[in-house]
Amino acid sequence: MAQGFNTRSIHAGQTSDPTTGAVVPPIYLSSTFEQDVPGTPLNGFEYSRCDNPTRTALQHNLASLEGGLLAYSFASGMAAEDAFFRSVLKPGDHIVLGNDAYGGSYRAIAQVYGPLGIGHSTIDFADLAKVEELIASTKPKVVRIETPTNPLMSIVDIEAVAAISHRHGALVLVDNTFATPALQRPFELGADVVLHSTTKYLGGHSDVVGGAIVLKDADLAEKVAQIQNWMGAISSPFDAYLTMRGIKTLGIRMERHSENALALAQRFEGHAAVERILYPGLTSHPGHEIAARQMSAFGGMMSIQLAGGEAAATTLLTRTKLFTLAPSLGGVESLIEHPGLMTHHSVEGTALEVPANLVRISVGIEDIDDLIEDLAQALDSLL
Ligand SMILES: Cc1ncc(COP(=O)(O)O)c(C=O)c1O
Structure with missing residues (x-):
C-alpha cells in the first residue's frame, strides 16, 4: 500500500547518513566531490551546481509529495518558474495566464519574455467557453493556472482547464503555492507541471526563500534539469535543509x-x-x-x-x-x-x-x- 502524505513528508528522500547513522540528512556544504578515475564521480556527485546530496534529498521529497516523477529546487519561486519557461519556450511561443495571477509572474512574462518574442494573454479562467476560444486561437505552449490565486483568492477548475488546454496541445502548469500538495494534487487533475514558491507553506517558518518545479514527464524533466544545471539558480544546501525541516510538519x-x-x-x-x-x-x-x-x-x-x-x-x-x-x-x-x-x-x-x-x-x-x-x-x- 502506498504510504500516506504525512509519512512521505517525513521520510521521502530522507535516508540516514551512511557514514555516521545521523537520522537527519546532513547539510553537505562541499562544492566539489572526489573522483578516483577522471570523469567518474565516486558516488554520482561531481559539483554542487549540478547536484548536491542535500538538494537531492529535498527534490525526492517534493516529487513524492506531489505524486510527480522528478522535482528540481531553486533559489526562489521566480527562479523555478523562469527555469521551467526557459526550458520549453522559444520566440514566437505564447503563454495564457489568469487575469489575477501572482504579479511577479505576470511581470516576468510581460517584461522579460515579451521582449524576447514570447506573447501572452490573460483571461478569467471561470469562463470556460472563453478559455477554449482563447486557447484555440492563440495556440499557447503553456497555460499557467494558479489556484487559489494571489491575492484575489479565485478558484480555477484545474481538471476542466487542463482538458481544454490538452485538446489544443498546450502544457498545463499549476502554481500550487497557496494550496500545497497537502490540500491539492494538480497531477491527479491533469496538470503537466507543478510550480511552488517553497518560501511560503512548504518552508513554513518565514526563514527561507526557495522554489520548485515538479514534473511527471521524463523528457520535460530532462530539459528542466539541464537549465538548473547549466544556468545554476539552485537552492543552497542550507536552504534545502530548512525547506525539508519545514515540510515534515x-x-x-x-x-x-x-x-x-x-x-x-x-x-x-x-x-x-x-x-x-x-x-x-x-x-x-x-x-x-x-x-x-x-x-x-x-x-x-x-x-x-x-x-x-x-x-x-x-x-x-x-x-x-x-x-x-x-x-x-x-x-x-x-x-x-x-x-x-x-x-x-x-x-x-x-x-x-x-x-x-x-x-x-x-x-x-x-x-x-x-x-x-x-x-x-x-x-x-x-x-
Ligand atoms: C503564488 C506565488 N507564486 C510564485 C511566487 C514567487 O515566489 P518567490 O517569492 O519565492 O520567488 C509567489 C511569491 O509571492 C507567489 O505568491
Whole structure:
C-alpha cells in the first residue's frame, strides 16, 4: 500500500547518513566531490551546481509529495518558474495566464519574455467557453493556472482547464503555492507541471526563500534539469535543509491554517467594516464548489475588501497587533498586507491591478481566540 502524505513528508528522500547513522540528512556544504578515475564521480556527485546530496534529498521529497516523477529546487519561486519557461519556450511561443495571477509572474512574462518574442494573454479562467476560444486561437505552449490565486483568492477548475488546454496541445502548469500538495494534487487533475514558491507553506517558518518545479514527464524533466544545471539558480544546501525541516510538519500545519482561516472568515463575514471576504471556504465564494471538489481543505489565505475603501484598508494594517504588517505568506505567524501598495505594486495600471480596498491575510497557526480578538478590535476601530 502506498504510504500516506504525512509519512512521505517525513521520510521521502530522507535516508540516514551512511557514514555516521545521523537520522537527519546532513547539510553537505562541499562544492566539489572526489573522483578516483577522471570523469567518474565516486558516488554520482561531481559539483554542487549540478547536484548536491542535500538538494537531492529535498527534490525526492517534493516529487513524492506531489505524486510527480522528478522535482528540481531553486533559489526562489521566480527562479523555478523562469527555469521551467526557459526550458520549453522559444520566440514566437505564447503563454495564457489568469487575469489575477501572482504579479511577479505576470511581470516576468510581460517584461522579460515579451521582449524576447514570447506573447501572452490573460483571461478569467471561470469562463470556460472563453478559455477554449482563447486557447484555440492563440495556440499557447503553456497555460499557467494558479489556484487559489494571489491575492484575489479565485478558484480555477484545474481538471476542466487542463482538458481544454490538452485538446489544443498546450502544457498545463499549476502554481500550487497557496494550496500545497497537502490540500491539492494538480497531477491527479491533469496538470503537466507543478510550480511552488517553497518560501511560503512548504518552508513554513518565514526563514527561507526557495522554489520548485515538479514534473511527471521524463523528457520535460530532462530539459528542466539541464537549465538548473547549466544556468545554476539552485537552492543552497542550507536552504534545502530548512525547506525539508519545514515540510515534515506541512500536513498538520495546513490543517490548522485552514481551520483558523475558515473560523476568521465565518466570524467576520458581514462585519460592518467589511465589504467582502474572499475565502474559498465560504459558501458565498463563487469558486466554493470547485474548491470543495479539488481541495481537501481551503487553506490559510484570505483577502478582505473594506467598506471604507483604501483609507480603511491601510488603517486596518496599523491597528492589528498580532497580525504583523509584512509581505509574503505561509509561515506559522499571521501576516497582513496591502497588495496594491506592496506585493502587487508592479501590476498597477495592468489588467491584473488589484482593488485598493483589499488587504490580504496569511492566517497563522496561533490560537484562534487570540486571532479573533485582534482582528475584531482592529475592524471595530474602523467604525
Ligand atoms: C503564488 C506565488 N507564486 C510564485 C511566487 C514567487 O515566489 P518567490 O517569492 O519565492 O520567488 C509567489 C511569491 O509571492 C507567489 O505568491
